[in-house]
Amino acid sequence: SQTIHQWPATLVQPVGSPLSLECTVEGTSNPNLYWYRQAAGRGLQLLFYSIGIDQISSEVPQNLSASRPQDRQFILSSKKLLLSDSGFYLCAWSPGLNSPLHFGNGTRLTVT
Amino acid sequence: AQSVTQLDSQVPVFEEAPVELRCNYSSSVSVYLFWYVQYPNQGLQLLLKYLSGSTLVKGINGFEAEFNKSQTSFHLRKPSVHISDTAEYFCAVIPSGNTPLVFGKGTRLSVIA
Numbered sequence: 001s002q003t004i005h006q007w008p009a010t011l012v013q014p015v016g017s018p019l020s021l022e023c024t025v026e027g028t029s030n031p032n033l034y035w036y037r038q039a040a041g042r043g044l045q046l047l048f049y050s051i052g053i054d055q056i057s058s059e060v061p062q063n064l065s066a067s068r069p070q071d072r073q074f075i076l077s078s079k080k081l082l083l084s085d086s087g088f089y090l091c092a093w094s095p096g097l098n099s100p101l102h103f104g105n106g107t108r109l110t111v112t
Numbered sequence: 113a114q115s116v117t118q119l120d121s122q123v124p125v126f127e128e129a130p131v132e133l134r135c136n137y138s139s140s141v142s143v144y145l146f147w148y149v150q151y152p153n154q155g156l157q158l159l160l161k162y163l164s165g166s167t168l169v170k171g172i173n174g175f176e177a178e179f180n181k182s183q184t185s186f187h188l189r190k191p192s193v194h195i196s197d198t199a200e201y202f203c204a205v206i207p208s209g210n211t212p213l214v215f216g217k218g219t220r221l222s223v224i225a
Contacts, residue, residue, distance in 0.1 A: 006155075032212075034212065042217065043202070043215055043216060043217035043218050044156075044202065044215040044218075046212055046213075046214075049212050088153075090155055090156065092155075092156075094213075097206070097211065097212060098144060098206050100146055100158050100161055100213075101156075101158075101213055102158070103148075103155030103156040103157070104155050105154055105155045106153070106154065106155050108153065
C-alpha cells in the first residue's frame with residue numbers, strides 16, 4: 001500500500017532563516033505531488049504541484065520554491081523566511097490530477 | 113475559474129443530533145466532488161467522493177453526501193453525530209480537465225455533549 005511521509009512535524013524558525021520541508025511517497029511510481037499551506041481561517045492554499053520530475057507548477061507568487069529531486073520526493077524551500085510564512089504545510093499525492101489526494105500529517109511552521 | 117463555497121464556517125451541534133454541512137460549487141459542467149475531514153494537527157482524510165453514477169454517496173464514519181447538479185451542491189450529512197466527529201470538514205472539487213483539486217475554506221463542526 002501507498003504511504004506518505006512528511007517531516008518535520010513542527011518547526012520554529014527565526015525570520016530570515018532558510019527552510020526545507022521534505023515529503024516522500026512510498027508504494028507508487030510517478031505520483032502527482034502537491035504542497036498546500038493552511039493558515040488559520042483561510043482554508044487550504046495550493047502552493048505547488050508536480051505531475052513529474054522537472055514539471056513543477058507554482059500557483060502563488062511568494063518567497064517559497066519547490067523541487068522534485070526524485071520521482072517520489074518533493075521538497076519545499078525558502079531562502080529567507082517571513083513572518084507571514086507561518087502556517088500548517090501539507091504535502092499530498094495522487095495517482096493523477098483527476099484523483100483524490102492523499103495527505104501527509106503536516107508540518108506546523110512558526111516563524112518568530 | 114472553478115470555486116467551492118462552504119456557507120458555514122462553524123457549526124455547533126449536540127451529540128446524537130443530525131447535521132448537514134453545506135457546499136456549493138461554481139460550475140455546471142461535470143465535476144468530481146469530495147469531502148475531507150481534518151482532526152486537530154493532522155492531515156486531511158478522504159470521507160467520500162462523487163465521480164459519477166448514483167447521486168447519493170456514502171462515506172466513512174456514517175457520513176453521506178448528495179450531489180445535486182441543478183443546485184450545484186454537494187451537502188454532507190450525518191443522521192446522528194458523536195463527540196469524535198468534532199473536526200474541520202472541507203469540500204473540494206476537481207473541475208473537468210487537468211487542474212488540481214480546489215478546496216473550500218472549511219467548516220468547523222463542534223459536537224457538544
